[in-house]
Amino acid sequence: MASKLTRSNRAGWLMAFPGIGLIAAFIILPFFLAFAFSLTNQRLASPNPTEYVGFKNYRDLLGLAVFTLEPERDDAGNAVVEDGEIQYPRLRTFTRRNPDYPHLEGKREWFSWQSGENRTVVLASDVVFMKALVNTFTFVLVVAPVQAGIALGLALLINQKLRGISFFRAVYFMPVVVSIVIVSLLWKFIYSPGDGLLNNVLSGLTFGAFEPRDWLGDTSTALGSIIAMSIWQGVGFHMVIWLAGLQTISPTLYEAAEIEGSSKLQTFRYVTWPGLRNTAILILIVITMQAFALFAQIDIMTQGGPLDSTQVLVFQAVERGYGKQDISGGSTISVILFVIVLCISLIQRWLTRERN
Amino acid sequence: MKVGVTIAALFATGLAGSVSAQTELSLWYHGAGSANAEEALVNQLVEEFNANQSDWKVVIETFPQLAYNDAVGAAALAGELPDILDVDGPVMPNWAWANYMQPLGIDEAKLEGYLPGPIGRWNGEVYSVGLWDAAVALSTRRSTLEKYGIRVPTLDAPWSLDEFNGALEAIAASGDFEYPLDLGMAWKGEWYPYAFSPFLQSFGGDIVDRSTYQSAEGALNGDEAIAFGEWWQGLFENGHVPGTSQDAADRETGLLDGKYAMSWNGNWAALPVVEAFGDDALFLPAPDFGNGSKIGAASWQFGISATSEHPEGARAFIEFALQDRWFAAFSDGTGLIPSTASAAADTVNYAPGGPLEVFYGLSEAQALVRPVTPGYIVQAKVFEKALSDIANGADVADTLDAAVDEINEDIDSNGGYGH
Numbered sequence: 163m164a165s166k167l168t169r170s171n172r173a174g175w176l177m178a179f180p181g182i183g184l185i186a187a188f189i190i191l192p193f194f195l196a197f198a199f200s201l202t203n204q205r206l207a208s209p210n211p212t213e214y215v216g217f218k219n220y221r222d223l224l225g226l227a228v229f230t231l232e233p234e235r236d237d238a239g240n241a242v243v244e245d246g247e248i249q250y251p252r253l254r255t256f257t258r259r260n261p262d263y264p265h266l267e268g269k270r271e272w273f274s275w276q277s278g279e280n281r282t283v284v285l286a287s288d289v290v291f292m293k294a295l296v297n298t299f300t301f302v303l304v305v306a307p308v309q310a311g312i313a314l315g316l317a318l319l320i321n322q323k324l325r326g327i328s329f330f331r332a333v334y335f336m337p338v339v340v341s342i343v344i345v346s347l348l349w350k351f352i353y354s355p356g357d358g359l360l361n362n363v364l365s366g367l368t369f370g371a372f373e374p375r376d377w378l379g380d381t382s383t384a385l386g387s388i389i390a391m392s393i394w395q396g397v398g399f400h401m402v403i404w405l406a407g408l409q410t411i412s413p414t415l416y417e418a419a420e421i422e423g424s425s426k427l428q429t430f431r432y433v434t435w436p437g438l439r440n441t442a443i444l445i446l447i448v449i450t451m452q453a454f455a456l457f458a459q460i461d462i463m464t465q466g467g468p469l470d471s472t473q474v475l476v477f478q479a480v481e482r483g484y485g486k487q488d489i490s491g492g493s494t495i496s497v498i499l500f501v502i503v504l505c506i507s508l509i510q511r512w513l514t515r516e517r518n
Numbered sequence: 519m520k521v522g523v524t525i526a527a528l529f530a531t532g533l534a535g536s537v538s539a540q541t542e543l544s545l546w547y548h549g550a551g552s553a554n555a556e557e558a559l560v561n562q563l564v565e566e567f568n569a570n571q572s573d574w575k576v577v578i579e580t581f582p583q584l585a586y587n588d589a590v591g592a593a594a595l596a597g598e599l600p601d602i603l604d605v606d607g608p609v610m611p612n613w614a615w616a617n618y619m620q621p622l623g624i625d626e627a628k629l630e631g632y633l634p635g636p637i638g639r640w641n642g643e644v645y646s647v648g649l650w651d652a653a654v655a656l657s658t659r660r661s662t663l664e665k666y667g668i669r670v671p672t673l674d675a676p677w678s679l680d681e682f683n684g685a686l687e688a689i690a691a692s693g694d695f696e697y698p699l700d701l702g703m704a705w706k707g708e709w710y711p712y713a714f715s716p717f718l719q720s721f722g723g724d725i726v727d728r729s730t731y732q733s734a735e736g737a738l739n740g741d742e743a744i745a746f747g748e749w750w751q752g753l754f755e756n757g758h759v760p761g762t763s764q765d766a767a768d769r770e771t772g773l774l775d776g777k778y779a780m781s782w783n784g785n786w787a788a789l790p791v792v793e794a795f796g797d798d799a800l801f802l803p804a805p806d807f808g809n810g811s812k813i814g815a816a817s818w819q820f821g822i823s824a825t826s827e828h829p830e831g832a833r834a835f836i837e838f839a840l841q842d843r844w845f846a847a848f849s850d851g852t853g854l855i856p857s858t859a860s861a862a863a864d865t866v867n868y869a870p871g872g873p874l875e876v877f878y879g880l881s882e883a884q885a886l887v888r889p890v891t892p893g894y895i896v897q898a899k900v901f902e903k904a905l906s907d908i909a910n911g912a913d914v915a916d917t918l919d920a921a922v923d924e925i926n927e928d929i930d931s932n933g934g935y936g937h
């Protein structure tokens with residue numbers, strides 16, 4: 163088989179060569195380079211020779227430890243309580259040059275919870291990376307279903323034979339055509355604290371009852387704000403894919419459903435949705451991958467702040483690789499991201515496989 | 519060789535037609551599309567140099583500032599560096615260490631009388647020289663201070679920490695302004711270490727221990743640094759300054775619009791203040807937080823790339839640029855501070871009695887260059903993030919500890935950066 167593939171398709175391979183060559187040079191080769199770099203201390207610019215460091219970069223990113231903090235005790239052995247709060251020794255006394263706790267050296271608190279008098283702390287070697295990981299997953303988990311859902315809703319709305327419907331199609335599609343950099347700058351103005359556009363609109367709608375918020379400067383709203391603008395920007399593209407899917411469904415099926423007297427909901431459930439199956443799989447996978455690659459919005463609007471509430475993996479990879487000239491660190495994040503996306507794609511493929 | 523250049527210069531006017539004998543030198547410049555006259559002046563400098571001698575012909579290539587450092591890094595990897603490099607002062611040690619640049623080889627006697635900022639030294643040698651420096655001051659109005667009964671500080675008697683805090687509280691209490699002070703938190707990137715690390719240094723801390731440049735322990739997380747961090751966090755908690763999400767437009771015009779009472783800003787933004795407020799405009803020195811008033815120093819400078827085949831030509835160009843008349847021309851065109859006092863006397867803004875004269879004094883008396891180490895570019899990023907996080911309410915000691923760990927790890931993984 164293989165020999166036939168190479169021999170009788172010589173012209174085919176020749177024509178495929180430019181494409182395959184480019185993919186190999188710009189996607190496959192860099193990936194293997196990234197994996198190789200992640201095992202070294204490669205810098206962006208340095209007169210020092212590159213050294214093999216094994217899995218150190220992975221340990222530095224993924225290292226975790228659990229530590230139980232006991233409260234400070236007075237002479238009688240009771241926990242010291244001030245202002246109703248149990249007092250604990252500072253973590254830095256354990257994590258900084260304390261020979262009794264070598265496994266905690268250089269680690270920082272990621273999160274903690276109370277268990278009785280004690281406080282259990284989860285420490286991470288790289289808290290920023292851990293936060294980036296959690297934020298990225300949050301972003302994907304919200305954006306994938308919501309964006310796909312809204313896009314489907316819009317596609318159903320504009321899949322009608324009305325006068326001027328192409329005007330609406332163009333309007334919904336417009337944010338996709340505008341560069342994400344421009345969109346991010348515009349939304350930065352919209353989210354501007356104090357008398358920004360969004361604050362103004364909301365307080366106008368509520369007759370002044372709305373308290374202006376610092377959308378991008380508040381840890382509780384920053385990621386949500388980015389999610390909202392990302393969905394607004396990306397939804398038109400997926401709407402068009404849904405629309406293409408909708409238009410492949412044969413009108414005869416709808417006619418048959420109408421004759422059978424099915425309601426709108428039933429028609430959607432038993433005609434439209436099964437017809438969109440393959441489109442749905444495609445959209446789910448595409449949105450998931452795009453969402454994992456979140457970068458431009460973060461770079462322009464928040465730089466990962468405030469307090470790491472919008473750190474994401476790709477931003478961290480770029481920040482380390484280029485900003486901090488640590489190519490090996492950036493490569494390591496890229497490899498981890500690749501493994502995550504690969505696993506999720508395989509799971510999605512398995513979940514949406516054709517069942518016979 | 520110098521004689522040769524001089525003779526060549528003498529003949530240059532008569533030989534203007536025979537430029538074909540000139541050897542080409544490439545120059546990369548960072549300010550493509552800059553709003554002020556800087557780019558035009560650099561072009562004029564190149565034209566005059568080319569017309570003034572017959573050995574060299576400088577060909578300029580301009581880049582947008584945001585892409586410039588990346589372009590140089592990429593060119594260095596590809597071995598395509600130009601002969602003459604334009605380099606930001608604090609970045610120079612990194613480029614020198616990474617073998618992008620070679621020592622200038624200019625007689626140091628020629629650099630006497632310069633401000634400290636424009637001379638870029640690494641490992642005991644001069645690698646770059648600038649035609650100008652920049653300085654930062656508290657811009658405000660005399661009438662504002664008088665209204666709230668605040669003493670006008672001077673270079674000799676700057677505000678103390680308590681006086682400064684008292685001034686902020688008095689203005690805040692009046693409710694006349696949205697914020698008493700604008701620090702420019704909207705300007706991300708190099709602005710943070712440039713504008714704010716002098717506060718830390720005035721408290722007695724630093725980004726890195728400058729005696730060895732091998733560790734930040736104690737410098738960035740010692741008692742002085744923690745005191746600085748607590749004060750810094752207080753500014754935001756008390757609502758005295760706008761936070762990290764400040765609108766960039768407010769940063770530009772907030773002081774002029776009366777939103778802010780004072781603004782911590784560079785001399786490049788000073789002329790609009792003078793135009794708006796006239797004699798009422800005040801540029802105040804940095805407060806003394808305990809170890810003297812400090813402001814940042816060093817701006818863009820010229821140097822010679824390590825791979826240049828004609829370093830003597832590059833040197834001739836840089837020596838040609840280092841004349842008072844160019845310093846004065848750039849200063850008049852851009853509002854920046856000329857590198858020498860003799861040039862300052864010829865400028866519109868920095869001559870005795872000029873509207874920005876005070877900045878020359880600030881630069882002379884308070885300027886402290888950012889840590890002179892190849893690791894600075896990483897340390898600047900770490901410092902920026904630590905200050906943003908503390909401003910947003912992170913625990914001061916833990917944040918500074920984390921910054922120290924990151925800086926130390928970076929120094930380790932770079933083998934001490936060749937100090």
